[in-house]
Amino acid sequence: MAEFMDIHHGMKGITAEQLREAHNADLAIEGQENVHFTRAWADPDAGDVFCLSEAPSAEAVQRVHERAGHKADEIHPVPLTI
Amino acid sequence: MAEFMDIHHGMKGITAEQLREAHNADLAIEGQENVHFTRAWADPDAGDVFCLSEAPSAEAVQRVHERAGHKADEIHPVPLTI
Numbered sequence: 074m075a076e077f078m079d080i081h082h083g084m085k086g087i088t089a090e091q092l093r094e095a096h097n098a099d100l101a102i103e104g105q106e107n108v109h110f111t112r113a114w115a116d117p118d119a120g121d122v123f124c125l126s127e128a129p130s131a132e133a134v135q136r137v138h139e140r141a142g143h144k145a146d147e148i149h150p151v152p153l154t155i
Numbered sequence: 156m157a158e159f160m161d162i163h164h165g166m167k168g169i170t171a172e173q174l175r176e177a178h179n180a181d182l183a184i185e186g187q188e189n190v191h192f193t194r195a196w197a198d199p200d201a202g203d204v205f206c207l208s209e210a211p212s213a214e215a216v217q218r219v220h221e222r223a224g225h226k227a228d229e230i231h232p233v234p235l236t237i
Contacts, residue, residue, distance in 0.1 A: 114233035151196035153174045
């Protein structure tokens with residue numbers, strides 16, 4: 074398993090409830106791809122959402138996000154962490 | 156205190172040791188600005204580094220990064236977190 078940071082743009086005005094709902098939608102199906110979304114952060118002014126996950130591949134992360142209705146704009150493998 | 160996600164571009168090929176050194180340089184002086192850098196992740200292939208911090212402002216985050224020799228390209232307040 075590797076760690077990934079993915080980014081969604083265009084989410085201006087996202088609320089805490091919407092972030093929670095989107096995260097829960099990921100959690101509900103992440104097991105299909107052996108992915109686990111561990112954290113998420115949102116900047117509602119810029120419209121950027123950052124998701125941290127453990128997953129077998131970036132493609133697996135994207136498949137979960139797509140099925141949950143919110144495809145990521147960037148998915149970064151982050152093999153170096155502190 | 157608020158939470159911030161900042162991003163550094165142009166770090167292609169960054170190593171674990173370089174990430175650790177850069178993070179330690181931040182930690183050594185972060186107290187000057189009442190900032191605390193809590194996590195960092197690097198994608199050496201894309202050259203992107205993500206830093207998570209608690210700080211009084213984005214400007215305080217940037218002052219620490221600048222003094223440590225690595226100005227951030229983006230600093231996002233992330234008031235919504237999971």
